[in-house]
Amino acid sequence: xxxxxxxxTQLFARLKKENRSAxxxxxxxxxxxxxxxxxxxKKLIRTLVENGAHAIEMGIPFSDPVADGSTIQKASQxxxxxGMTPDKAIDLISELRTDGIEVPIIVxxxxxxxxxNGQDEFVRKIKKAGADGLIVPDVPLEESDELxxxxxxxxxxxxxxxxxxxxxxxLYAIIKRASGFxxxxxxxxxxxxxxxxxxxxxxxISKVKGIRKDIPVVVGFGVSKAEHAKEYAKAGADGxxxxxxxxxxxxxxxxxxxxxxxxxxxxKEMKE
Amino acid sequence: xxxxxxxxxxxFVAETLVPALRELEIAYERYSKDxxxxxxxxYQLKQYAGRETPLYPAKRLSEKIGGAxxxxxxxxxxxxxxxxxxxxxxxxxxAKKMGKKxxxxxxxxxxxxxxSATVCALLGLDCEVYMGKIDAQRQALNVYRMKxxxxxxxxxxxxxxxxxxxxxxxxxxxxxxxxxTHYLLGSALGPHPYPTMVRDFQSIIGKEAKEQIxxxxxxxxxxxxxxxxxxSNAIGLFYPFLDDLSTEMIGVxxxxxxxxxxxxxxxxxxxxxxxxxxxxxxxxDKDGQVxxxxxxxxxxxxxxxxxxxxxxxxxxxxxxxxxTDAEALAAFHELARYEGIIPALESSHAVAQAIxxxxxxxxDQIIIVNLSGRGDKDVEYVKRLEEAG
Numbered sequence: 001x002x003x004x005x006x007x008x009t010q011l012f013a014r015l016k017k018e019n020r021s022a023x024x025x026x027x028x029x030x031x032x033x034x035x036x037x038x039x040x041x042k043k044l045i046r047t048l049v050e051n052g053a054h055a056i057e058m059g060i061p062f063s064d065p066v067a068d069g070s071t072i073q074k075a076s077q078x079x080x081x082x083g084m085t086p087d088k089a090i091d092l093i094s095e096l097r098t099d100g101i102e103v104p105i106i107v108x109x110x111x112x113x114x115x116x117n118g119q120d121e122f123v124r125k126i127k128k129a130g131a132d133g134l135i136v137p138d139v140p141l142e143e144s145d146e147l148x149x150x151x152x153x154x155x156x157x158x159x160x161x162x163x164x165x166x167x168x169x170x171l172y173a174i175i176k177r178a179s180g181f182x183x184x185x186x187x188x189x190x191x192x193x194x195x196x197x198x199x200x201x202x203x204x205i206s207k208v209k210g211i212r213k214d215i216p217v218v219v220g221f222g223v224s225k226a227e228h229a230k231e232y233a234k235a236g237a238d239g240x241x242x243x244x245x246x247x248x249x250x251x252x253x254x255x256x257x258x259x260x261x262x263x264x265x266x267x268k269e270m271k272e
Numbered sequence: 273x274x275x276x277x278x279x280x281x282x283x284f285v286a287e288t289l290v291p292a293l294r295e296l297e298i299a300y301e302r303y304s305k306d307x308x309x310x311x312x313x314x315y316q317l318k319q320y321a322g323r324e325t326p327l328y329p330a331k332r333l334s335e336k337i338g339g340a341x342x343x344x345x346x347x348x349x350x351x352x353x354x355x356x357x358x359x360x361x362x363x364x365x366x367a368k369k370m371g372k373k374x375x376x377x378x379x380x381x382x383x384x385x386x387x388s389a390t391v392c393a394l395l396g397l398d399c400e401v402y403m404g405k406i407d408a409q410r411q412a413l414n415v416y417r418m419k420x421x422x423x424x425x426x427x428x429x430x431x432x433x434x435x436x437x438x439x440x441x442x443x444x445x446x447x448x449x450x451x452x453t454h455y456l457l458g459s460a461l462g463p464h465p466y467p468t469m470v471r472d473f474q475s476i477i478g479k480e481a482k483e484q485i486x487x488x489x490x491x492x493x494x495x496x497x498x499x500x501x502x503x504s505n506a507i508g509l510f511y512p513f514l515d516d517l518s519t520e521m522i523g524v525x526x527x528x529x530x531x532x533x534x535x536x537x538x539x540x541x542x543x544x545x546x547x548x549x550x551x552x553x554x555x556x557d558k559d560g561q562v563x564x565x566x567x568x569x570x571x572x573x574x575x576x577x578x579x580x581x582x583x584x585x586x587x588x589x590x591x592x593x594x595x596t597d598a599e600a601l602a603a604f605h606e607l608a609r610y611e612g613i614i615p616a617l618e619s620s621h622a623v624a625q626a627i628x629x630x631x632x633x634x635x636d637q638i639i640i641v642n643l644s645g646r647g648d649k650d651v652e653y654v655k656r657l658e659e660a661g
Contacts, residue, residue, distance in 0.1 A: 063561040064436065064547070066443050067286045073430060085559050111284055111546045116560035138284045138546070142275070163288040170290070188288050189448030 006132040006157050007104035008180045011054060012216040012238055025233035026054035027270040028218060030108065030243030032075040033058050033092055034084025040256060044246075044263065045096060051264045052271035055104040057135065057241055060089045062110040067137040069192030071244035086113050086122070090129045097130035106133035106159060106180075119147055123154045133157035133180045141174050148177065159183050162208070164200030175208060181216035181238065182208060186223065193245045194222035202235040209236045226269045242270065273297060275464040278586060280579035283463040285443075285549045292450035297465040299370045304472065309365065316361050320394065321351045323358075323476065327484035327640070333610040333627075340494070340633035342626050344613070344643045345481050345509065354616065354645030355477060355505045356387035356458060362473035364391040367454035374398040374453040378442040380407055380435035380501065381571035381618060382414025383645055384458030389423035399423040402441040405433040407570045414649055432564040435501070435574045439548055459502025460578040463549030467579050474508025481640055482512050489638060495520040495629060498642035499621040500592065501535070501571045503578035505644035510590060520591070523581060524625045526567030527594030533566035537577045538585050538592035545576070552579045568597035568657070569617035571645075599624040604647060604654065616645030617654070 005013075015026060029048050033041050045056055061076035061084050068076070086109070093105055107126050114122045114136060126134065134156050139147060141160065151158040157180025162171060165188060175182065186201035187194065201219055208217050219232045220241030229240045249266055253259035275282055283293060303309040317323040325346045334342045347355040360377075367375060375397050379385030385401040392399035401418055405427050408415050418425050431437040439462075446455040460470040478496075485493050496513060498506035500523035513519045528534030536542070537553040545554035547562060555563040555575040567573040584590035595603075600617060603624035608614045615623055619642070626641040633639070647654075 064431065064440050066440050066548075067447075069444075077431075080561065087559075112554070112556065112562070113560040115546050116543065116556060116558070137286055138549070140283065140285065140287050140290050142290070143282055143284055161287040163286075165288050165291045167291055185286070185288055188450075190444050
């Protein structure tokens, strides 16, 4: 378990020390790389970070994103159409690091992109580019042995997901192996902005915290506003991931600059 | 129950689905060993679906070719017109035992959608079917058929608008609704336990064929031929013969236009990948993006393939070849004219390969072709194709 600390681990350690209020949760927006073009992705991430986002989840677009709802599906299709590839997305991370972006960057990729590339090769590449973690939504614990070993060896946190449907037996097994943070899937189903928080997710947060206190818990799927973040934070969550809402905001304005102003405003609301 | 077939298979799904699949696995393990369940399934297969199906010697076709003797396993004679009903009945009965009130299914050619809608009408279950827009246009009659049977048909407009996108949508629905919903997957593919379960339900094809050929010829066949989309009719025929090493197995993939547009994962440029919950051979680019496929037959138009076929391919137990759209269409006509049987376009691929194989084999050889479905659903489409030239 002795692994060199990633930026992610350091982030949550620092936030803990700062002793924020009970309704604070780190804001970790999800961005689909290359939607609608690589340049905008860079500007979007810079805007998010400059306005206080604590970490970035960067999704590599996949042709068949089965865990995602229609917003991210469409974003993925736009990005692929514009020529985004895993290698280009990884290059974006390098460029962001060169530009001085220092927050943790977590890569989200469906497994086929990792597998076809060669798991070892893929993990080494994202590490070299400056990523800190990897989320693979279609690799549950039962299939993750080799990928987890490779991630450990390369100093990348393999982020495990848990859902309200996860049985106790599996929950214990996953919590034991978690590194970086645990990703709570708030709702049964796919990603996409929703109106309300999930009661099941709130129960799950306290359950996890009861089992292992030192692993940060981050809630995603359906999170779309500051009140959601506050509610989850009060229940013990350390962060929230917001994806579809970010894309929705970007798409709501035809002019890039206007969209980025809206993103800046949204980020300021979310980061508190 | 093993999750893998050699290095292929597994359960590559979102965390949310893992418990649902575990519940399904436990239920399947329990009921597949339950004599009462088997009795009920056997009864429905016989009295409702029309089993057993004949193993029919295609005499005129064989004579015309002048080579090996061709037998047709007549799954096309089943209720709803294809082998799909074997699996649909099995899974729907299982779903009922599990207390699920709602069934969802994906469909390519529409045959599995029709089979699902049918068994849901039979058993009083709600049914929703996902179908790609292009497939729905190719198989408009089947869309109406499903509605007639009380199912709701959800047209999928994402991606390539074919089978793979219908599976995507069905998986999304299943992830959100599995508490009251069973996903009646139509082929021997997807995450564990589907490939095993569907294969078991379809193995009745091979079991019967084996008994029938032993009765008719007093020996095992030299070759089995079946078309392979996801691969359920093929694995259903092959499985009971796996240990009979003197029997060759030939899976026929969609060769499409014979050039770049096809759905041939083994015989052209597929590679090992992970898709729709399983590790298997897959048509994807060097980055791993899944390719759009093409076949004249909607049922073979699929980028991945059932994991047990990947195993049979990798250990050389079965061989996989491809047949083009044009060859399949020629076989469609040939069987109609020489035997009075109009095969489904999917099955026409197997017939086309059987004609090739029979030609190069001697008269004392025996080939069994799985005639997995009838061509009624394709007649109008083929007519349109030919009129368009």
